[in-house]
Amino acid sequence: MEPKEGASKSFAEKQAERMSRLKALHSARNKARAENHQEVLNENARMKLPANYEARQRQAEWLLKDKELRAEAKLKGQDYDRVKLLNISAIEAENQQKRKKKKNPDEGFSDFEAATARQHQRLIKNMPAKDMDHYEEEKARYGDAFYGGKNIIIHGMHKDRPQAVDNMVKDLEGQIAKREKYSRRRTHNDDADIDYINERNARFNRKLDQFYGEYTTEIKQNLERGTAV
Numbered sequence: 001m002e003p004k005e006g007a008s009k010s011f012a013e014k015q016a017e018r019m020s021r022l023k024a025l026h027s028a029r030n031k032a033r034a035e036n037h038q039e040v041l042n043e044n045a046r047m048k049l050p051a052n053y054e055a056r057q058r059q060a061e062w063l064l065k066d067k068e069l070r071a072e073a074k075l076k077g078q079d080y081d082r083v084k085l086l087n088i089s090a091i092e093a094e095n096q097q098k099r100k101k102k103k104n105p106d107e108g109f110s111d112f113e114a115a116t117a118r119q120h121q122r123l124i125k126n127m128p129a130k131d132m133d134h135y136e137e138e139k140a141r142y143g144d145a146f147y148g149g150k151n152i153i154i155h156g157m158h159k160d161r162p163q164a165v166d167n168m169v170k171d172l173e174g175q176i177a178k179r180e181k182y183s184r185r186r187t188h189n190d191d192a193d194i195d196y197i198n199e200r201n202a203r204f205n206r207k208l209d210q211f212y213g214e215y216t217t218e219i220k221q222n223l224e225r226g227t228a229v
Helices: 005-047 053-075 081-086 090-103 110-126 130-148 160-184 199-225
Strands: none
Touching: 053 081, 130 160
8 A cells, every 4th residue: 555645745854854953963063073172272272371371461451451541541631540540449449459458568667576477477488388288297296295385395306307407597598698788887886885795786776775765764774873673
């Protein structure tokens, strides 16, 4: 029995639809394969770029935009710095101040304790990562005894590594070189009291007198007269 003409057309239409969908799937697969290959090429190209390439690119784009806006403001006879400040929100201005403060957190000399703390933080920051790891391992190993105490004998507990000793010597030599670079010869006063044992101790005493001299003058005079209580 031969199939009817209507049924034969329906079968042909279904077959055509299947072929159309199959071609669409093949096309989508080829497109995805090409896009994936292109992405691999782009990723390889990005890996060959410097680590800070994107940041430098953003900075270059910002500088070009800033230069264009500055030139446009100059043509209009406007003060660009003032116009720029008018377009900055209060939150953005506050964030800029925080970034500036973070870049230079040293607010100057307040007391010797704060200066010592800043020096300690600077030294820790310059320590190699492996030295910090060794420090944390030793601290976890000895617990509270790591910091010592009146009833704790720490002699022989820690063994200095040659690399750590070399790092300490290198840092001390750098500090000495830095002090010599910024130190200056001061005029010697023969009439001034000698209350120091060397030049470094003299500088330390001058700093003490600068910040605490008004509180210790009377005590010092009483000690010299022998009338101190």
